[in-house]
Every structure is written in structure tokens, then in C-alpha cells.
Amino acid sequence: MALQGVIDTLKNTNLQEIGVSFSLADLMRDLKIEDDNVYIKLFSPSEKYHDYLREKAETVLKSIGAKNVQVEFTSEPPKQQQPPQPPPTAQQNPFESRRRIPKVKKVIAVASGKGGVGKSTVAVNLSAALRKMGYNVGYLDADMYGPSGPTMLGAKDKQVTATPDNKLIPPEVHGIKIMSIGLLLPSEDTPVIWRGPVLFKALSQFLFDINWGEELDFLIIDLPPGTGDVQITLGQTAEIDGAVIVTTPQDVALIDVKKGIQMFNEVQIPVLGIVENMSYFVCPDSGKKYEIFGKSKTEEVAKQYNTELLGRIPIEPKVAEFADLGIPVVLAKEDSESSKAFMKVAEELIKKLSKQ
Incomplete structure (x- = not known):
């Protein structure tokens, strides 16, 4: 069953029969979908509403294809009924509430100012390089x-x-x-259609409710491209030891690198350096290097913003081929x-972190 379809159905189910203006979605405190089985937790201030709400939820969810519907109740009020928190005063620092991610020694965020520069390729191969180093x-x-x-x-x-206390247990592949x-979506082509509050709740769970098992030496966080809410939320909630910004040699990409560096400065996350991806192409026949995107200015930008170029990654078709096969x-x-x-980038990062 599609997550968004379930949520839309709950939003369209009103509860006017018991004299309230809420929908089932307004009372929802938790939702889990597995195949055609749905678990939902609803807020209810009194047991006298339980039978009505349970029947209502089962009826509408089964009407869209659910075979089994499990309904639980909680007396904890929905978030939207809680009084709004006052804005921070001038004396308050929004970064003072940041927490360390449990069972992780060093946290590295891999970011990019724009999409299409190979950020995830760098994050995955950096993870593999560090694992290869032991x-x-x-x-x-x-x-x-x-x-x-x-x-x-x-x-x-x-x-x-998951553990009995609902901590997620990540799988392991290539030792990572x-x-x-x-890994939690019904299928590979299922879109994630979430508004901000749901997104931030999931992000918080990924940061603080993962049981990594043996303590990690490094956690690589592969951020979405840009300088949006996820990056700001990460900076305000978790202690990050440093960020790596991925770019290509193109001027349009380097403009976004500058924005990325300034954004990380704003959220008080040190920028460890820049990785230039698709830096050049080596002809397999002659071994000659070709700067397809023009002469690189990345090192100049790095110096301008008081950071450094950690490494240049060439264009090699094998990188994409192996990525499609699931092997860094x-x-x-x-x-x-x-x-x-x-490997050189990983070595440079270790040197940088050892000086902190």
C-alpha cells in the first residue's frame, strides 16, 4: 500500500459524528505499513471513543486495500494541539541543544551545493575507503x-x-x-511525499534512534543537494565533526560551493575541504588527461574560503558501472x-580530523 494514499484517506475521514472537527490524520501519532497490513496509533482522551475510532479507521483503510488493520490508542495529545514554543530569545543559542549521535566517534557530512555533481558517489566510496583502511x-x-x-x-x-525498544538495526553490506x-519503502519506485514535520521526524529518528551495534569510527552522512531545511536541521540538532563539499570544475557548480561553505559556517559545522569530482578524463588508449569541464578553479575557491582541496576524482566509466552493480x-x-x-581523500580527512 502507498504511504501517501493511506495518509490522504485519513485526512479525508472526518469525525463530525462525535462532534469534533478533526480528521483521523489529525489524531494520528504513529503509522506503519507492511504490504497490506497497517498499524496506526491514535490519540483518544477517553476510552469511550475507542470503539468508534477503531471501527472508523478499520473501515476506511480496508476500503483502500488494507487486509489487516491494527489500531492502538494513546492519551498523549497530538503535536498540533500543544501550545507553540516561544521563539529563542537573543541570549539563547539554537546550537546549544545539539547532541552527539550515539555510538559514533566521528561524524562527517557529505554535501553539495547543487545536484548532479556525484555527491552520493563520493559519499559511498569514501565510506568504502575508510572501511578498507580498517x-x-x-x-x-x-x-x-x-x-x-x-x-x-x-x-x-x-x-x-528493530530492537525491543524500537531502535532501528541497520543491515551491513561490504562491511559497512x-x-x-x-530500505523502508515498499518498492524502489515508491516516491517519498512528505511535508516538513514528517521529514524532520524521520531525520531525527535516523540520527538518534539507530542501533549501530559496535561503536562506529566514522559515520558518513549523505545529505541532499542544496542548502535547505535538512542541512539546517542537522546543524541545529546533531554534533557534526566536519563537512565535505563535492563539486565539479564548472563555474556554475563552484558558485554553489561558496553558498554551501557559508551555510555550514552559519550552522557552525567546520568545512574539512572540497572534493572535485569529474575533474578530468584519462584516455584509456593514450593515458592523456582531458579537462572536459575546463580548467579547474576549485583550489582558488578553497583558499578564498579558508579551506582546502582534498582531492580530484577523474571521470571513469567503471565508477558508474560498478555503482549500478552495487559495488563501490x-x-x-x-x-x-x-x-x-x-583513498587519498580518505587519508586527507583522517589527517584533518586528527588535528581537531
Whole structure:
């Protein structure tokens, strides 16, 4: 069953028969869908409404294809009925409430100012490079609307389980623990159609309610492109040890790099450096390098913004081929130019973090 279809149905189910103006969606506190089975938790201030609400929920959900509907109740009021919190005063620092992600030593966010620069390719291969160096590594795909991590790591068939206290247990592939919304969707082509509050709740759960097992040396967080709400929320809620910004040599991409650096400065996350992806093409016949996107200005931008160029990743068809097969090029073809470049980036990052 489609998540959005269930939510829309609940929104369209009013409760005027008991004299309230809410819909079932307004009373919803939790929702889980597995195949044709639906679990829903509803707010109810009194047991006298339980039978009515249970029957209402079962009727409308079964009408759209649910076979089994489990309804539970809670006396905790819905969030929208709670009084709004006052805005921070001038003396309050919104970053003082940041928390460490449990069981993680170092957290690295991989970001890009725009899409299409190979950010997830860098994040996945950086995770693989650190794992290859002997570190315990986790990969968190925070791109809720476009999760590509499961495909690139060959984890599409992996299952997420949970502990008795509802902590998610990430599966492991290539020795890397992976968590992604893509592992929780009914199918690979299921779109995530969430508004802000639902998105932020899922992001918070991914940050703080994951049981990574043995303590991770590194957690790589693959952010969505741009400088939007996810990046700001991450900066205000979690302690991040540093960010890596991915770009291509094109001027239009470097403009967005500047925005990304300034955004991370605003949310008080140190920028560890820039990775230039698709930096050049090496002709397999002659070995000659061709700067397809023009002469690079990335190093100039890095110096201008008091950071550094961590490495240049060449264009190699094998990188995309192995990504489609679910194997990072760092593990699939160790002697390739790309693999060597990713390993160099990992080494530079370790040096940078050791100085903090």
C-alpha cells in the first residue's frame, strides 16, 4: 500500500459524528505499513471513543486495500494541539541543544551545493575507503526524497530490523552499516511525499534512534543537494565533526560551493575541504588527461574560503558501472585512478580530523 494514499484517506475521514472537527490524520501519532497490513496509533482522551475510532479507521483503510488493520490508542495529545514554543530569545543559542549521535566517534557530512555533481558517489566510496583502511564505518543516506545509497552499495534487498525498544538495526553490506529511507519503502519506485514535520521526524529518528551495534569510527552522512531545511536541521540538532563539499570544475557548480561553505559556517559545522569530482578524463588508449569541464578553479575557491582541496576524482566509466552493480569502485577496482583518488581523500580527512 502507498504511504501517501493511506495518509490522504485519513485526512479525508472526518469525525463530525462525535462532534469534533478533526480528521483521523489529525489524531494520528504513529503509522506503519507492511504490504497490506497497517498499524496506526491514535490519540483518544477517553476510552469511550475507542470503539468508534477503531471501527472508523478499520473501515476506511480496508476500503483502500488494507487486509489487516491494527489500531492502538494513546492519551498523549497530538503535536498540533500543544501550545507553540516561544521563539529563542537573543541570549539563547539554537546550537546549544545539539547532541552527539550515539555510538559514533566521528561524524562527517557529505554535501553539495547543487545536484548532479556525484555527491552520493563520493559519499559511498569514501565510506568504502575508510572501511578498507580498517575502520568501523556507517553510511547514513539523509537524502529522503532521492535515496541512492542502497543501489550504489548493493543493499536494495537488505532488511532493516528493530530492537525491543524500537531502535532501528541497520543491515551491513561490504562491511559497512547502512541506513536509508530507501530500505523502508515498499518498492524502489515508491516516491517519498512528505511535508516538513514528517521529514524532520524521520531525520531525527535516523540520527538518534539507530542501533549501530559496535561503536562506529566514522559515520558518513549523505545529505541532499542544496542548502535547505535538512542541512539546517542537522546543524541545529546533531554534533557534526566536519563537512565535505563535492563539486565539479564548472563555474556554475563552484558558485554553489561558496553558498554551501557559508551555510555550514552559519550552522557552525567546520568545512574539512572540497572534493572535485569529474575533474578530468584519462584516455584509456593514450593515458592523456582531458579537462572536459575546463580548467579547474576549485583550489582558488578553497583558499578564498579558508579551506582546502582534498582531492580530484577523474571521470571513469567503471565508477558508474560498478555503482549500478552495487559495488563501490574503491572495492571493485583497487588499481583504478578513481579508487586511488578516493583513498587519498580518505587519508586527507583522517589527517584533518586528527588535528581537531
